Amino acid sequence: MLTLNNLCVHFPTKNGLVRAVDDISLTLHPGEILGLVGESGSGKSTVGKATLRLLDVTSGNIVLDGEDVTHATGSGLKPLRTKAQMIFQDPHSSLNPRMTVGRIVAEPLVIHTKIRGHRLTETTAKILDRVGLPSQFLHRYPHELSGGQKQRVAIARALTVDPDMLILDEPTSALDVSVQAQILEFLKELHAERPRMTSLFISHNLAVVRYLCHRIAVMYLGKIVEEGPVAAVFSNPCHPYTKALLSAVPLPQAEQNDSRIRLEGDLPSPVNPPTGCAFHPRCQVAVAGKCDVEPPNWVDLGNARARCHLIEEQAE
Numbered sequence: 001m002l003t004l005n006n007l008c009v010h011f012p013t014k015n016g017l018v019r020a021v022d023d024i025s026l027t028l029h030p031g032e033i034l035g036l037v038g039e040s041g042s043g044k045s046t047v048g049k050a051t052l053r054l055l056d057v058t059s060g061n062i063v064l065d066g067e068d069v070t071h072a073t074g075s076g077l078k079p080l081r082t083k084a085q086m087i088f089q090d091p092h093s094s095l096n097p098r099m100t101v102g103r104i105v106a107e108p109l110v111i112h113t114k115i116r117g118h119r120l121t122e123t124t125a126k127i128l129d130r131v132g133l134p135s136q137f138l139h140r141y142p143h144e145l146s147g148g149q150k151q152r153v154a155i156a157r158a159l160t161v162d163p164d165m166l167i168l169d170e171p172t173s174a175l176d177v178s179v180q181a182q183i184l185e186f187l188k189e190l191h192a193e194r195p196r197m198t199s200l201f202i203s204h205n206l207a208v209v210r211y212l213c214h215r216i217a218v219m220y221l222g223k224i225v226e227e228g229p230v231a232a233v234f235s236n237p238c239h240p241y242t243k244a245l246l247s248a249v250p251l252p253q254a255e256q257n258d259s260r261i262r263l264e265g266d267l268p269s270p271v272n273p274p275t276g277c278a279f280h281p282r283c284q285v286a287v288a289g290k291c292d293v294e295p296p297n298w299v300d301l302g303n304a305r306a307r308c309h310l311i312e313e314q315a316e
């Protein structure tokens with residue numbers, strides 16, 4: 001459904017070139033949910049926005065459902081908008097406060113279809129019903145809704161054009177825990193109903209990724225460092241950064257939380273990334289003279305892969 005080939009998104013700034021996304025390659029098969037995780041600033045959201053061409057791509061290419069959309073602009077973007085839609089982190093700022101829910105959800109239908117008049121209202125009400133909102137909501141404004149209701153409206157708006165691909169950028173992190181669970185359940189149901197529906201689920205919440213996703217890709221400073229099936233990566237993380245991230249997930253048993261690997265320092269600047277392996281200044285097992293000099297290659301781990309000199313040595 002989606003292939004990213006050597007994707008780079010760089011931003012020139014007065015301080016230098018920000019390498020927000022630096023040479024990442026990913027494949028999402030139809031029906032799959034891929035969780036893209038990493039610390040804030042690792043480039044996850046930039047990948048999502050570039051995939052939908054909300055940002056320009058510096059190099060590499062994006063193939064969506066067999067079509068190269070890397071340089072689509074203007075009217076060339078219209079077919080892309082019916083194939084792929086994005087759901088943003090903050091449902092409040094992603095909805096126009098001057099429009100009613102009915103107009104917000106109907107807008108993509110007006111742009112992409114010939115449905116008008118009574119049928120437009122009927123179709124909009126049906127889509128709202130699908131996300132669990134009754135038709136009375138058609139006349140309400142975003143400020144009259146709770147956070148969960150706003151996110152349901154944002155999901156309804158994305159579903160109007162019947163897309164096969166969803167980019168979900170932290171869709172539950174601004175919501176209360178109970179509402180998060182409802183939205184996650186709904187996303188699961190949606191995937192069960194639509195076998196072709198494919199999702200790129202951007203999140204820093206590893207528990208949510210484990211619950212919802214089939215595969216996981218871990219990003220660090222604009223690069224993917226480990227990728228594989230959720231079950232394999234969670235049960236046997238290979239990359240030291242993935243190990244540190246997973247060890248930070250709180251566990252019910254207090255003694256298990258003692259094994260946490262604490263990451264020292266902050267994410268380095270993408271303007272001036274460390275040489276060799278970008279993770280080496282924070283890596284507890286870095287090998288001096290190698291990790292700070294040579295960038296690691298991908299190591300094939302069967303159905304998973306990781307980028308690390310130590311894993312490469314162990315695999316030899």
Ligand code: SF4
Pocket residue numbers: 239240241277278279280283284285286287291296307308309310311
């Ligand atoms: Fe750590 Fe070296 Fe592996 Fe990078 S390549 S994660 S610095 S051991």
